[in-house]
Amino acid sequence: MNSPTQDIDFNTLSLRRALDMIAAGDVSPVDLINAYYDRIDAREPEVGAWHYLLSREQYLQHYQQHEAFYKSSLLQGLPIGIKDIIDTAAMPTEMGSAIYQGRQPVDNASCVNLLTKAGAIVPGKTVTTEFAYFKPGKTCNPRDLSRTPGGSSSGSAAAVADFMIPVAVGSQTAASVIRPAAYCGVVGYVGSRGEYSLRGVQPLAQSLDSLGLFARQVEDIELLRSVLLQQPLAPAAKPDRPYRILVCKGSSVGDSDPAMDEALEQFSNRLQQQGAEMIEMHSCDLIRRLVEHHHKIMAWEATRNLTHEAEHPEQLSEALQQLFELGRGMARETYMDSLETVAKIGNWLWSNPDHQDVDAILAPAAPGVAPSGQTATGQPHMSRPWQVLGLPVVTLPGMTDEQGLPLGLQFIGRPREDDQLLTLARWAETTMS
Amino acid sequence: MNSPTQDIDFNTLSLRRALDMIAAGDVSPVDLINAYYDRIDAREPEVGAWHYLLSREQYLQHYQQHEAFYKSSLLQGLPIGIKDIIDTAAMPTEMGSAIYQGRQPVDNASCVNLLTKAGAIVPGKTVTTEFAYFKPGKTCNPRDLSRTPGGSSSGSAAAVADFMIPVAVGSQTAASVIRPAAYCGVVGYVGSRGEYSLRGVQPLAQSLDSLGLFARQVEDIELLRSVLLQQPLAPAAKPDRPYRILVCKGSSVGDSDPAMDEALEQFSNRLQQQGAEMIEMHSCDLIRRLVEHHHKIMAWEATRNLTHEAEHPEQLSEALQQLFELGRGMARETYMDSLETVAKIGNWLWSNPDHQDVDAILAPAAPGVAPSGQTATGQPHMSRPWQVLGLPVVTLPGMTDEQGLPLGLQFIGRPREDDQLLTLARWAETTMS
Numbered sequence A, B: 001m002n003s004p005t006q007d008i009d010f011n012t013l014s015l016r017r018a019l020d021m022i023a024a025g026d027v028s029p030v031d032l033i034n035a036y037y038d039r040i041d042a043r044e045p046e047v048g049a050w051h052y053l054l055s056r057e058q059y060l061q062h063y064q065q066h067e068a069f070y071k072s073s074l075l076q077g078l079p080i081g082i083k084d085i086i087d088t089a090a091m092p093t094e095m096g097s098a099i100y101q102g103r104q105p106v107d108n109a110s111c112v113n114l115l116t117k118a119g120a121i122v123p124g125k126t127v128t129t130e131f132a133y134f135k136p137g138k139t140c141n142p143r144d145l146s147r148t149p150g151g152s153s154s155g156s157a158a159a160v161a162d163f164m165i166p167v168a169v170g171s172q173t174a175a176s177v178i179r180p181a182a183y184c185g186v187v188g189y190v191g192s193r194g195e196y197s198l199r200g201v202q203p204l205a206q207s208l209d210s211l212g213l214f215a216r217q218v219e220d221i222e223l224l225r226s227v228l229l230q231q232p233l234a235p236a237a238k239p240d241r242p243y244r245i246l247v248c249k250g251s252s253v254g255d256s257d258p259a260m261d262e263a264l265e266q267f268s269n270r271l272q273q274q275g276a277e278m279i280e281m282h283s284c285d286l287i288r289r290l291v292e293h294h295h296k297i298m299a300w301e302a303t304r305n306l307t308h309e310a311e312h313p314e315q316l317s318e319a320l321q322q323l324f325e326l327g328r329g330m331a332r333e334t335y336m337d338s339l340e341t342v343a344k345i346g347n348w349l350w351s352n353p354d355h356q357d358v359d360a361i362l363a364p365a366a367p368g369v370a371p372s373g374q375t376a377t378g379q380p381h382m383s384r385p386w387q388v389l390g391l392p393v394v395t396l397p398g399m400t401d402e403q404g405l406p407l408g409l410q411f412i413g414r415p416r417e418d419d420q421l422l423t424l425a426r427w428a429e430t431t432m433s
Helices: A015-023 A029-047 A056-065 A067-071 A110-117 A154-161 A178-184 A218-228 A258-273 A284-305 A318-329 A332-351 A384-388 A418-432 B015-023 B029-047 B056-065 B067-071 B110-117 B154-161 B178-184 B218-228 B258-273 B284-305 B318-329 B332-351 B384-388 B418-432
Strands: A050-053 A080-083 A124-126 A167-172 A187-190 A210-215 A244-247 A277-280 A360-364 A393-396 A409-413 B050-053 B080-083 B124-126 B167-172 B187-190 B210-215 B244-247 B277-280 B360-364 B393-396 B409-413
Touching: A015 A029, A015 A218, A029 A050, A029 A056, A050 A154, A056 A067, A080 A124, A080 A154, A110 A167, A110 A218, A110 B284, A124 A154, A154 A167, A154 A178, A154 A210, A178 A187, A178 A393, A178 A409, A187 A218, A187 A418, A210 A218, A218 A393, A218 A418, A244 A258, A258 A277, A258 A360, A258 A409, A258 A418, A284 A318, A284 A332, A284 A384, A284 B110, A393 A418, A409 A418, B015 B029, B015 B218, B029 B050, B029 B056, B050 B154, B056 B067, B080 B124, B080 B154, B110 B167, B110 B218, B124 B154, B154 B167, B154 B178, B154 B210, B178 B187, B178 B393, B178 B409, B187 B218, B187 B418, B210 B218, B218 B393, B218 B418, B244 B258, B258 B277, B258 B360, B258 B409, B258 B418, B284 B318, B284 B332, B284 B384, B393 B418, B409 B418
Parallel strands: A080 A167, A244 A277, A244 A360, B080 B167, B244 B277, B244 B360
Antiparallel strands: A050 A124, A167 A210, A187 A210, A187 A393, A360 A409, A393 A409, B050 B124, B167 B210, B187 B210, B187 B393, B360 B409, B393 B409
16 A cells, blocks of 8 residues: 655655654654665765765664664754764764874764754765865765865755755855855855854864854754754744845845846845845945955964964965965954954944844855856855854755756844744745745 | 072073073073973972873973974973863873863864974973863962862963963963962963964853963063964054053952952052053943853853763763753843843943043952862852953962962953053063062
8 A cells, every 4th residue: 555655755855844754653764764875875976975974784773773762862863964074073074184084083073962962863974175165075066066066065065955864064164054055056054153062163263163054944954953052943933024134236245147146136026025125235345345354364363273284285275375375474453454344344234224123134145056167166255244244144045047057045144143034034935936 | 610590490480581591592491391390390299280291201302302393493392381171182181071081182272283383392281170160170279288279270370380380371261261370379361252263172162262371471471472373472562651441349240358459459559650540440230240141151152062071960060060050941042131231241341431542451360369278269250251251361460468378460451452451461560579
C-alpha cells in the first residue's frame, strides 16, 4: 500500500517539516539520513561542498550508538554542516589553508556544542575560502557548476542549496554568508553583531565577525536561533500596521547589474501589492562610503588577528597578503576614523526622520548572479555597509535572471532586532515564491 | 672594580629600564633571566603565581638556541607571564578547571604570537580563577600571604608584584585585571573593548571581555601596547591645558571602605595641587545601576559561551553554576534591556555638559585593601560600571592603608582613547609615589 508521503523528495524538506514528519511517524531519521547521503554520493564529486565528511556508515553508526538520545532530542540526529573555520573536536578544522593541514582543535566551538546537544549531528566540515577571506576552495555553484558558489561560506551554501543537508552554519565578516546564499539560491541569515557566541569560530575582524546560518526556509533559521540562544521558539509578532521598508538601490552602493536592479524593483512592487509601504532611501552616498570604511577596519583588525598566518607569506594568497600589507601600513588614526565615521552613519540611519518606524531595508544581496569561473567568489560590496553597521540580515531566494540563475535580495534589520527581521522575512518569503 | 649598576636589584626594574640597560651593555639578558628565576625559586612556593612554569634550564636553553634572534629583538628574550585562559601552543592551557586538565591548544593566541615575535619569552602560565570567574586558584597576595591576590588574573598580578617577572598579560570581564592589580600593588591596564585581538583568549562574555596588562610602570604598558597594535611607540601628547578629571566616589558605586575613601580624597587633592581640575561626579546613581546590568549581561553571555563546561556541573564551582542558572533562566528581553540601558548611560556620561572636555574619571579600583583569606577574590563592583561601558582603564599603585597594604585607584578613559589615558596615567604616576 502506498503511503501518502512516499512521493515526497525528502531532501527538499525544510528541517522543521522533516522533524514534523518524524514526529508524525511518516519518515524515520535513518531514511532522511540515507536520502541526504544519496544526494551527497551523487553530487559531491561535482559540487565539492565538503572539506571533510563522515562516511554514511560512520554517521549511521554514531546515530545508532546514541539512538535513545537522538530519538528524544529536538533535532533527531539530522545533519548540520559546519564551515571549516569553526572548531570541531571530532574532526579537523583547516580553515581553507595549507598552513593548517591536519589541524585538530581540542574543543568544539560553542555553536557546535549547542546544536549537537540539541540533537544535530555534524556530518562534516564545509569548504571555506582561505581564512574566510577571498581565495576560493573547490566548491562549485550547484545551480551552474561553471560558476562560483560565492564565499567565504561556500560549502555551507552549496550543500544546503543542493539538498545534501537541510541547514548549515557559516560566518560573515564582509559578505561571506549573504553572497553565497544569494548565488546558490538559499536563505542566508547573519546575526546581529554580539548576538551569538563566537567562541571557537576563528576570528578575522572583531568589529565585523558575525555568525550565520543557511537554510531553505526562514522557519529553520528561527528554529536554529532558538537553539543557539537557549530560548523557546517564539517568533516575534507581525506589527499590526503595514510593514515600512526602505529600499536601497544597488547602484547607490556600487556596481549593480541591470538584472539585479530589475529584480529589486519587481520584488519591491510585489511587497507593495502585499500591503507594505515601500520608501526609497535617499542620501545613499553615506551608505556607499561604508564600503571603504569596512575594508579599512577589516584590514587593520585581520592583520592583528592572523599573526601566525602572516609569518607564512609563501603559503598565503596574494589577496590576503595585500590585506595584511594594507593593515600593517595603516596608522591607528585611519582605523579609528573609519570606526567613528561608521558610528555616525549608523546614528544617521536610524535617527533620520524619513526612516522613522522603518522595519527593514531591502537591498540587493550581490551585484547580480554568480559570476562564471572558480578563481574568485564575486564582489562583496553589497554586504559591506550592513556588516560594518553590525545589523542582522536575511537574504531570500526566489528571484532569477532570464536563465533562471538566482538573484538574491536581502532584508537588513534594525540593530539586535533579529526576531522582528525573521518574522518579516517569513512574511516576504511567501511573496517571493 | 665595582660597576655602578652592581647594586641595582634587577628584579625591580621596569621592562623598559631593563632593556635600556641591556642596550647600554650594563646587564645581559641572561643575568636578568637568572635574577627573575632566583626570585621565583625563593618565592613561588609561598606565592603560587604559576600554574605551569618552565624550569630555569628550559628557559635558558630556549634562549640560547635562538640567541641571535633574541639579541636583535625588541624585547631581548625577557619573560612575560600569560594568564592560563590564553591559549599557548607550547604549554597547556587549563583555565583553572579540572575539566581541562592536560588541555593542550594547537594554536597560540594572537597576543602571544605578537609578543613572542617581538622577542618576549613565555616562562609559563599564570594562575587564573575557574574560567576567569570567581573560584580562586592557589595564588596568595605577595604583600600579605594571608590575603587574596584578587582575581581572575591572580597569578599575573602576583608574579609582577612580587618581582618574578617584569610584565604579564591578563584579561578582564568584570574586575579581573584592575582588582588583582589594586590588591597586589601594581599597574593594571584594561584596553578599550575591541582594541586588541582576543583570538585564542577563552571568551566569557563577548560584550565585556577585554585584554589586560600588568606592569610596575605605565611606560611598560605603552611599550607592550605598541607591540600588540604593531604600531611605533609614540605616546600621546599631554594636552596644553590642565587635565580635567571627574571624581567618582566609591560609595556612589557600592560598598567602599573608609580607608579607600580617604585615599581617593588624598590623591585627588594631590592631583589638584599638580594643576589638575578635579570635578565631583553627580548623578552617580546612574553609574551604580550599571553594576547590576553588567552582571545580567555577563550571565546571559557566559551561559551561551561556556556550553561544554555547563555540561559538567559536578566539576564547577557553586558560583559558576549560579551564574549559568541565572543565564539560562533569563529572557532575552532582560538581556536586551540591560544592553540598551548601558548604551543610554554611556551616552549620558559623555554628553553631559558637566563632563565636557573631561580627560578621565578617577575612582576606587576596589572597595578597599585585599580581603583576608583565600576562599574568594574580593568584590568586583568597582570595575563593573566601567567594564560594561567598554572603557580603557589604568589602576595605579602607591596609596596604602595604615598597615601599608595597597589601595588601588583607577583612571577610566574615554572610549578608545587608550593612548591619552596612558599619558595621563604616566603623569599621575609621578604624583602617586
